Amino acid sequence: RQFHWFSLLAGLLALLLYQRMAYPFLWVDLIYYFKLRGYRKTLQARMQKGIVTYLDCFLYQAKTNPNKPFIIFENRTLTYQVVDRRSNKFANAFRTEGSLKQRDIVALGMFNEPDFICVWLGLCKLGCEVAFLNVNIKAKSLLHCLQSCGAKTLVVGAELVQLVEEVLPALKDNMTVWVVDHTSPSEDFSSLLDKLEHVSGEPLSDPPKVDIMSNFLFIFTSGTTGLSKAARVGHLKAIMSMAFLQMCGATSDDIIYITLPLYHMSASLLGIGGCIHLGATCVLKKKFSASQFWKDCVKHNVTVVQYIGELCRYLVNHPTVPEEKAHSVRLAAGSGLRSDVWMEFVKRFGKVKIREGYGLTEASIGFLNYTDEVGAIGRASYFNKLSMPFQLLRYDPQTYEPVRTDSGRCIQAQIGEAGILVAPLTAMNQFLGYAGNNILSEKKLLRNVFKAGDVYFNTGDLLLHDYRDFLYFRDRIGDTFRWKGENVSTTEVSDVLGLLDFIQEANVYGVTIPGYEGRAGMAAIVLKPAHKLNGTKLYNHVVKTLPAYAWPWFLRIQTSLDVTETFKQQKVKLVQEGFNPDVTQDPLYFLDVSKKDYVYLTLTLYQDIVSGKTHL
Structure with missing residues (x-):
C-alpha cells in the first residue's frame, strides 16, 4: 500500500513536471479564464438588478459610495455624489435651455477636467449619444467630424472657442453651440455654467430606457483613407471595457x-x-x-x-x-x-x-498580457480563444490583403509568422460601423473567410503568435501609422501637402527611428515643373493645418512617385529605405522646428537623429 501511494505521488510529480515544461503558463491561463468568467457573472448579476449601462454603473457607485472621492483634479476633490448632482444639473440645463432629448447627437470638445465627465454623464442621463472631439484638430477636421457624426449640438471648453469661430460660417444655423463657461464670447455661443445656478441637482423624473445593443458614443479614429472616422461604440462594448x-x-x-x-x-x-x-x-x-x-x-x-x-x-x-x-x-x-x-x-x-x-475602438476584440513576459500584448491559449475567438490571416506583403486559396478562402498565418488580426462578428463582438460612411464600414469586414457566409472584422493590425502562445503587436497595415500615441492618416496628410502651389504629388508614410515609439511621418514629394521646394512656406502650412503628431518630419524629393499596377502609391520600398542619405540619391530634408523650416538632411544630421542627439 505504501508503495502504491509512493507510485501515485511519483506519477503526480512527473505530471506536474511535464506540465511545467510543456505548458508552463497553464495555471495562469486558467486563472485568467476563470477571472474573466467571474466578471461576466458579476455583469449578469448586476444586469438583473437593472445595472445595464456605463451610466447605471456610475449611479450604482454614487448610491453605494456617495462620499468616496471620485475625481481629484489639481486642488479639487469631487466625490461620486458631487459628480452625480453636478451632472444632474447639466442634464436639467440641457433639457430646459437646449431642449435636448434621447438619441440626439451631441459633439463634446474639452480638455481633461472634471466638467468633461460631468457634462458627458449629464448628456447620458438625457439619453443623448455623445461624440468626443480630439482637441488637437484643425478647422477642416472639426467640420468633417461634426458632419460625419450628424451632431446638431456642440459643447466646447473655453479654450476651443477660437477653433469653433473659424468654422461657424460653414455651420450656418444648423448647430447649437454651448461653451462651458459663465459668459459667452458672442451671440453665436450659449454659456452653460451660469445656467447651472438656476436648475435643480435632482435626478430627471423620467430617465430614458436604454437598449444595451444600441449606440452609446462616437469616438473618432484616424481613417486609413482621408479624415478621421466616427466609430460607433455600443453600450455593450462600453460595459465590457x-x-x-x-x-x-x-x-x-x-x-x-x-x-x-x-x-x-x-x-x-x-x-x-x-x-x-x-x-x-x-x-x-x-x-x-x-x-x-x-x-x-x-x-x-x-x-x-x-x-x-x-x-x-x-x-x-x-x-x-x-x-x-x-x-x-x-x-x-x-x-x-x-x-x-x-x-x-x-x-x-x-x-x-x-x-x-491591446484593444480597438470599433470592436470588442482585445488582449491582456497577465504574465510578466516583456513585450507581449497577450496570450493566444486555448482558454483565451474560448472567451475571445480570433484568427491571424496570411497576407500579401505588397497589397496587405489576406491571401486566398483557389476556392476563395483565407489562410491562417503559421506560428511565428505575422498575420492580420481578424475576429468573427458575434453578439459579444459587435461592429456598429462608422457614422455616415457605409463604404468604409463595409471595407472593415471580410466575408467568406473560412466558410461561405461567415463575417470577420478586419483590425488592420499585424500580430504574431509565437510557439509559446504569446501574442506580439507587429505593425499597422495600409495607410495609417502611429506617432505620439495617435493614429496618423497618410491620405489626410497627402491631401494637405497637395494644397501647396509647388507640390505636384505627395506620398506619405511612417518611418521608424531608434528609441521612438511608432513611426515618424515622412513624405516623398514630386515638385511641379519649374518650382523649387519652399521649406518655410511648407513648415507654416503644415503647422497651420495639421496637428503636431501628423507633421511630416522628413521629405524625400523625387522626380516621379512609384505606383503599383493599379496606380496605388508604392510605400513598401520607401518605408524600408527610410531617411538614410546613404541609401538614396534623392535629396532629403528634415523639419527643424527651431528654424521654422525644412533643412537639408546631411549624414551628420542623420546620425544625430538616430543617436538621439537631435530630438523630434
Missing part, C-alpha cells in the same frame, strides 16, 4: 492616475470607466507632463497609472527626479509599450507591475 483595470489587478482601494486625453477610448472607457466599475478614485491631469508625473504620484499617493507606450518613453528619457523612487505605484496598465522601454521602466522606477493590453 470597464473591466480592464480590474482584470489588470486594480481594486476599489486604488488611486488611479489618468493623464491620457479623455476623448480617447483608453482614458474615458478603460480609465474612468475602470475607476467607476471598481468604485476607485481617479487623479485626473489636464495634460501629461513628464516632469510632474512622479511628483503627482507622490502627492496623491497614486497606486495605479494608465499609460500609452509613448508616455513611458518620455518618462524613461526624462532626467532623474527624487520622487521616481519615493512613489507607491504598484501597477501600470496600458498599451503600446516597446520591450526596451518596458525593461528600462521596470529597472528604473521600482517594483511596478506592467499590464500591457
Whole structure:
C-alpha cells in the first residue's frame, strides 16, 4: 500500500513536471479564464438588478459610495455624489435651455477636467449619444467630424472657442453651440455654467430606457483613407471595457492616475470607466507632463497609472527626479509599450507591475498580457480563444490583403509568422460601423473567410503568435501609422501637402527611428515643373493645418512617385529605405522646428537623429 501511494505521488510529480515544461503558463491561463468568467457573472448579476449601462454603473457607485472621492483634479476633490448632482444639473440645463432629448447627437470638445465627465454623464442621463472631439484638430477636421457624426449640438471648453469661430460660417444655423463657461464670447455661443445656478441637482423624473445593443458614443479614429472616422461604440462594448483595470489587478482601494486625453477610448472607457466599475478614485491631469508625473504620484499617493507606450518613453528619457523612487505605484496598465522601454521602466522606477493590453475602438476584440513576459500584448491559449475567438490571416506583403486559396478562402498565418488580426462578428463582438460612411464600414469586414457566409472584422493590425502562445503587436497595415500615441492618416496628410502651389504629388508614410515609439511621418514629394521646394512656406502650412503628431518630419524629393499596377502609391520600398542619405540619391530634408523650416538632411544630421542627439 505504501508503495502504491509512493507510485501515485511519483506519477503526480512527473505530471506536474511535464506540465511545467510543456505548458508552463497553464495555471495562469486558467486563472485568467476563470477571472474573466467571474466578471461576466458579476455583469449578469448586476444586469438583473437593472445595472445595464456605463451610466447605471456610475449611479450604482454614487448610491453605494456617495462620499468616496471620485475625481481629484489639481486642488479639487469631487466625490461620486458631487459628480452625480453636478451632472444632474447639466442634464436639467440641457433639457430646459437646449431642449435636448434621447438619441440626439451631441459633439463634446474639452480638455481633461472634471466638467468633461460631468457634462458627458449629464448628456447620458438625457439619453443623448455623445461624440468626443480630439482637441488637437484643425478647422477642416472639426467640420468633417461634426458632419460625419450628424451632431446638431456642440459643447466646447473655453479654450476651443477660437477653433469653433473659424468654422461657424460653414455651420450656418444648423448647430447649437454651448461653451462651458459663465459668459459667452458672442451671440453665436450659449454659456452653460451660469445656467447651472438656476436648475435643480435632482435626478430627471423620467430617465430614458436604454437598449444595451444600441449606440452609446462616437469616438473618432484616424481613417486609413482621408479624415478621421466616427466609430460607433455600443453600450455593450462600453460595459465590457470597464473591466480592464480590474482584470489588470486594480481594486476599489486604488488611486488611479489618468493623464491620457479623455476623448480617447483608453482614458474615458478603460480609465474612468475602470475607476467607476471598481468604485476607485481617479487623479485626473489636464495634460501629461513628464516632469510632474512622479511628483503627482507622490502627492496623491497614486497606486495605479494608465499609460500609452509613448508616455513611458518620455518618462524613461526624462532626467532623474527624487520622487521616481519615493512613489507607491504598484501597477501600470496600458498599451503600446516597446520591450526596451518596458525593461528600462521596470529597472528604473521600482517594483511596478506592467499590464500591457491591446484593444480597438470599433470592436470588442482585445488582449491582456497577465504574465510578466516583456513585450507581449497577450496570450493566444486555448482558454483565451474560448472567451475571445480570433484568427491571424496570411497576407500579401505588397497589397496587405489576406491571401486566398483557389476556392476563395483565407489562410491562417503559421506560428511565428505575422498575420492580420481578424475576429468573427458575434453578439459579444459587435461592429456598429462608422457614422455616415457605409463604404468604409463595409471595407472593415471580410466575408467568406473560412466558410461561405461567415463575417470577420478586419483590425488592420499585424500580430504574431509565437510557439509559446504569446501574442506580439507587429505593425499597422495600409495607410495609417502611429506617432505620439495617435493614429496618423497618410491620405489626410497627402491631401494637405497637395494644397501647396509647388507640390505636384505627395506620398506619405511612417518611418521608424531608434528609441521612438511608432513611426515618424515622412513624405516623398514630386515638385511641379519649374518650382523649387519652399521649406518655410511648407513648415507654416503644415503647422497651420495639421496637428503636431501628423507633421511630416522628413521629405524625400523625387522626380516621379512609384505606383503599383493599379496606380496605388508604392510605400513598401520607401518605408524600408527610410531617411538614410546613404541609401538614396534623392535629396532629403528634415523639419527643424527651431528654424521654422525644412533643412537639408546631411549624414551628420542623420546620425544625430538616430543617436538621439537631435530630438523630434
